Amino acid sequence: MSALPKSDERRAYRRVSDAIAMQIHLPDEAANERQFDVVELPDHPTHVVSLSPNGLKCYHDEAFSDGDVLQVSIRLFPSGLRIDTEARVVNSGEDDKPNKNNRFFAGLAFVKMPKECKAQLLEHIQCVAKESFGGAVKLVNR
Numbered sequence: 001m002s003a004l005p006k007s008d009e010r011r012a013y014r015r016v017s018d019a020i021a022m023q024i025h026l027p028d029e030a031a032n033e034r035q036f037d038v039v040e041l042p043d044h045p046t047h048v049v050s051l052s053p054n055g056l057k058c059y060h061d062e063a064f065s066d067g068d069v070l071q072v073s074i075r076l077f078p079s080g081l082r083i084d085t086e087a088r089v090v091n092s093g094e095d096d097k098p099n100k101n102n103r104f105f106a107g108l109a110f111v112k113m114p115k116e117c118k119a120q121l122l123e124h125i126q127c128v129a130k131e132s133f134g135g136a137v138k139l140v141n142r
């Protein structure tokens with residue numbers, strides 16, 4: 001009996017395209033900024049992201065570096081569920097399409113997300129997948 005490696009387990013979730021409200025903050029380690037700052041989030045979507053229970057891919061107006069640990073606050077719609085968590089940048093770069101306002105992309109892996117938040121996020125993703133009839137959904141199994 002062999003167990004699946006963690007990398008295989010964490011990739012077996014649906015990923016959906018979803019419109020969310022999001023605020024990203026890169027703490028200043030030199031200023032010893034460790035406390036999570038609760039920010040005001042709008043009541044409307046601000047970003048379209050590729051979302052899974054383990055993280056998201058987004059386009060942003062600010063460049064991040066691989067390995068950066070960010071404070072991420074998101075609001076899901078229509079439920080209004082808010083999630084505040086840390087995320088590690090696992091890949092990043094500049095978009096090759098020059099006409100975009102948010103010209104940088106970042107793949108973020110959630111870290112230290114409470115289990116109940118992850119369960120709520122998974123439920124939200126399943127609802128989005130069901131409502132989209134599979135059009136904006138793919139099964140991630142890389």
